[in-house]
Amino acid sequence: MIGKDPFPPLVPRWKSIQRALKFALNPIPILDKNIEEYGDTYAFHIGGFFSKGIVTTEPEIIRHVLQKNHRNYRKSNIQTKILARFLGNGLLTSEGDYWLRQRRLIQPGFHRDRIKGLINLMNSEIHDSLAQLESQIQLNPVVDVHGEMNRLAFRIIAKAIFSTSLNEADLQALSERITVLQKFIVRQIRQPYMRPWHHLSGQVRRHEKISDRTKEILARLIAQRKNSQLQEDDLLQMLLDARYEDTGERMTDEQTLDEALVLFIAGHETSANALAWILYLLAQYDNITDKLRKEISRVVGDNSPTYDHIKELQYTRQVIEEGMRLYPPAWIIDRVSLDDDVIKGYHFAKGTLMILYVYGAHRSDKLWNYPNRFDPGRFHQDHTKSIQPFSYFPFGGGPRLCIGNNFAMMEMQLTLVHFLRKFDLERIPGDDVSPLPMVTLRPKAGIPIKLSRLRESRVRHS
Ligand code: HEM
Structure with missing residues (x-):
């Protein structure tokens, strides 16, 4: 089923690569621009490369990830590996x-x-x-x-x-x-x-x-x-x-x-x-x-x-x-899906990085x-x-x-x-x-x- 079903608008890879440096310096203007161009939930190539991530400011999706189906989501390696190494x-x-x-x-x-x-x-x-x-x-x-x-x-x-x-x-x-x-x-x-x-x-x-x-x-x-x-x-x-x-x-x-x-x-x-x-x-x-x-x-x-x-x-x-x-x-909260999931008609594959864009929603x-x-x-x-x-x-x-x-x-x-x-x-x-x-x-x-x-x-x- 996955793949046949709707996926949020995808920022083209060339655009992600083009914007990668500016993104590294300050991600907020790029995230805001992407929302303007692609909508409140969009997909992007992480670091311009192969794996995909989702950015969203939609309360229904945010609630699904953090509350309704929280068992299907874990924190990303940033918190569980990098922070944990030192803390x-x-x-x-x-x-x-x-x-x-x-x-x-x-x-x-x-x-x-x-x-x-x-x-x-x-x-x-x-x-x-x-x-x-x-x-x-x-x-x-x-x-x-x-x-x-x-x-x-x-x-x-x-x-x-x-x-x-x-x-x-x-x-x-x-x-x-x-x-x-x-x-x-x-x-x-x-x-x-x-x-x-x-x-x-x-x-x-x-x-x-x-x-x-x-x-x-x-x-x-x-x-x-x-x-x-x-x-x-x-x-x-x-x-x-x-x-x-x-x-x-x-x-x-x-x-x-x-x-x-x-x-x-x-x-x-x-x-x-x-x-x-x-x-x-x-x-x-x-x-x-x-x-x-x-x-x-x-x-x-x-x-x-x-x-x-x-x-x-x-x-x-x-x-x-x-x-x-x-x-x-x-200003953001991130999660990774443990299994395929359907939210608001979108199908997200297992392993998708979900960026809940707090600053953008606010x-x-x-x-x-x-x-x-x-x-x-x-x-x-x-x-x-x-x-x-x-x-x-x-x-x-x-x-x-x-x-x-x-x-x-x-x-x-x-x-x-x-x-x-x-x-x-x-x-x-x-x-x-x-x-x-x-x-x-x-x-x-x-x-x-x-x-x-x-x-x-x-x-x-x-
Ligand atoms: C304005 C102040 C604060 C803000 C905006 C804030 C924000 C947050 C957010 C958004 C999370 C959830 C992160 C996630 O789901 O990935 C979190 C978790 C946490 N915060 Fe705060 N925090 C604040 C102050 C504090 C203070 C004062 C303490 C301790 C005295 C604290 C201890 C924690 C702990 C231990 C967690 C992890 C909880 C868990 O996962 O069970 N925070 N905080």
Whole structure:
């Protein structure tokens, strides 16, 4: 049957080859152009060569792959092989029965009620980091908020995992090593043709050693916790206390370490990017920032934000959701089919690479009115019913939905509260800010924004 049936429009091989270099530099304009020319679901030759891939922004197809027939799809080698080589076998990088068992074990630890317990720790980290930024802007008011949000999000996830067990020296060492590893992983993914050279030149080995040294720190911290009588309210404790349903046993030390390392990686760059883009948007839309400040002032006042405040900060949530619509940190999600499949009348053969183009769906004019307009009102509870399922999926969907989504939403809401109570934001005229999709959707060269201390009167009376 396969072959006789409809297949999505195919970008001719010569065109894929012609566009390959531009694609490698920045895939978004090419993906958008192809959608314009070939439609919302199209096929292409991977790297211009023989195997085919599908790109889609159609919610029905996305839902089918992630949710309805998810058993027929696995993650591509990017996550299960390249990431796993340096990060080990954790939730993000594992597949099949092993993944499911781990997910069932860890899921309760990310339930809202557990995440609530991390609020004080997050508040104090955000407070300290922004206090430092406040003194920094006295010397230079122009700040790269992408860099700042990265530092902050790294500290938040580090403290959320290890809380008081983590001293500053370990935190710095982890940050440096994980940054080096991430840079190399990005190169491996973006320049597949260089991979043989990375092996031959010893770069892979060198980075494996960095990964080993990172794991040594984690192993020491885990052993210290296990040997102490401390019962902390953090993610490490959750990993150590979790018991498999069937055997009642806990994870081995190696499993605990792999899961902790994956949380570090999955849990900071995404939130950092989202926050940086949101601040960039706010620096351009004074009316939205004012409305946000009003809500913060009404709900939280000068208090330290609590979980009850968070629930009430509806407009703040809308701003974050709209920010992630325009700049989804996970800008694509990929899967490979395990068997032939039929979706919306299209027949896809076993082994087809499916690229679920999150950025494209979030900005499709078939799914959104004025898709490029920053309008948090779309996510007002009276309007969300009209949003088609899987036209908005910044955290993915189906059984592999981001496990840290509640954590991330709380972290981002708290950061916006603290940030907007402290600083005024001003866009730098003529700045050259544009997204560069690496593994996540980063800005090409940072996001410079002029920060000034918010006048007291503005906090109280806005
Ligand atoms: C704005 C912030 C975040 C965004 C946009 C985001 C996005 C995503 C997406 C799209 C996936 C699914 C990937 C796929 O299906 O291939 C995912 C998975 C995952 N995320 Fe997040 N994430 C964020 C924050 C976090 C945080 C803070 C944590 C940890 C504390 C985290 C931990 C994970 C893990 C462990 C997975 C793998 C889950 C599984 O496969 O079972 N993420 N994330």
